[in-house]
Amino acid sequence: LGAQVIALGGGAFQxxxxxxxxxxxxxxxxxxxxxxxxxxxxxxxxxxxxxGSLKYLGGGTQFSAVTSFPPKGQKEGSxxxxxxxxxxxxxxxxxxxxxxxxxxxxxxxxxxxxxIVLFDGTGKSEWQGGRLDxxxxxxxxxxxxxxxxxxxQNYTMHVEFLLPFKPxxxxxxxGNSGFxxxxxxxxxxxxxxxxxxxxxxCGGVYTKADPIVNMCLPPLQWQxxxxxxxxAVIKNGKKIKNARMTLKHNGVVIHKxxxxxxxxxxxxxxxxxxxxxxxxxxxxxxLQFRNIWIVDNN
Numbered sequence: 001l002g003a004q005v006i007a008l009g010g011g012a013f014q015x016x017x018x019x020x021x022x023x024x025x026x027x028x029x030x031x032x033x034x035x036x037x038x039x040x041x042x043x044x045x046x047x048x049x050x051x052g053s054l055k056y057l058g059g060g061t062q063f064s065a066v067t068s069f070p071p072k073g074q075k076e077g078s079x080x081x082x083x084x085x086x087x088x089x090x091x092x093x094x095x096x097x098x099x100x101x102x103x104x105x106x107x108x109x110x111x112x113x114x115x116i117v118l119f120d121g122t123g124k125s126e127w128q129g130g131r132l133d134x135x136x137x138x139x140x141x142x143x144x145x146x147x148x149x150x151x152x153q154n155y156t157m158h159v160e161f162l163l164p165f166k167p168x169x170x171x172x173x174x175g176n177s178g179f180x181x182x183x184x185x186x187x188x189x190x191x192x193x194x195x196x197x198x199x200x201x202c203g204g205v206y207t208k209a210d211p212i213v214n215m216c217l218p219p220l221q222w223q224x225x226x227x228x229x230x231x232a233v234i235k236n237g238k239k240i241k242n243a244r245m246t247l248k249h250n251g252v253v254i255h256k257x258x259x260x261x262x263x264x265x266x267x268x269x270x271x272x273x274x275x276x277x278x279x280x281x282x283x284x285x286x287l288q289f290r291n292i293w294i295v296d297n298n
Contacts, residue, residue, distance in 0.1 A: 009168030011040035032073020182276030211254035234273035
């Protein structure tokens with residue numbers, strides 16, 4: 001059994017229980033889940049199985065982390081968090097879980113020989129826009145789009161990002177940003193911890209493809225994207241091959257050789273198949289980045 005706790009602001013939380021383990025480690029999309037609602041009471045958080053008319057990402061007490069409530073496999077029960085331990089009942093079973101901090105296995109990945117270091121905390125000469133924080137040595141978007149000075153076509157890339165903590169916000173308000181391949185194809189960056197994993201949520205190719213599994217970690221925890229990207233191919237002014245991408249989110253493949261059948265919103269106007277910069281979308285949110293490097297595969 002795995003569990004994720006979503007902060008909703010005002011001392012409210014929603015607990016998602018995953019029989020088999022956590023997403024990407026024993027639990028897969030479509031498996032059973034159970035949803036419990038909870039409130040902070042002193043130094044404890046108390047949960048009971050959710051009831052009523054809940055809506056996906058709804059406001060107030062209507063919030064649901066699943067599209068269709070109740071989810072398949074919803075069980076009755078209750079639970080309490082004390083310090084870093086979650087104990088409770090799940091149907092007829094009792095459980096006790098200890099808090100763990102999942103970390104991406106590619107955190108701190110060093111650039112291989114021949115890689116172009118786009119950001120390592122020493123300067124931002126490879127970027128148009130953005131701000132290097134002299135204290136933290138992190139790259140900040142300050143809510144505005146930033147782009148690489150260089151253009152790319154086919155590449156392997158690593159980027160690490162930190163989402164802000166905005167518990168009272170819902171949906172696209174929770175740290176919305178984007179990781180654009182050649183400034184044509186957006187991989188969404190968003191606090192989607194515990195949610196369904198849709199194409200407009202973290203790891204989704206915006207409006208095009210849901211991630212295989214939602215691997216989003218909690219906000220304020222460093223996360224990674226590792227991408228193998230092959231640009232579209234044009235011949236005599238016409239596209240003859242779509243762009244393709246394999247993407248790992250926190251070390252787990254969430255898109256495998258995905259064919260992308262067209263540009264996503266907010267991209268540059270140049271036709272597909274042309275070289276373009278890497279764009280990190282600001283979208284009015286205080287995103288932070290570090291350890292960014294790319295290997296040009298042309």
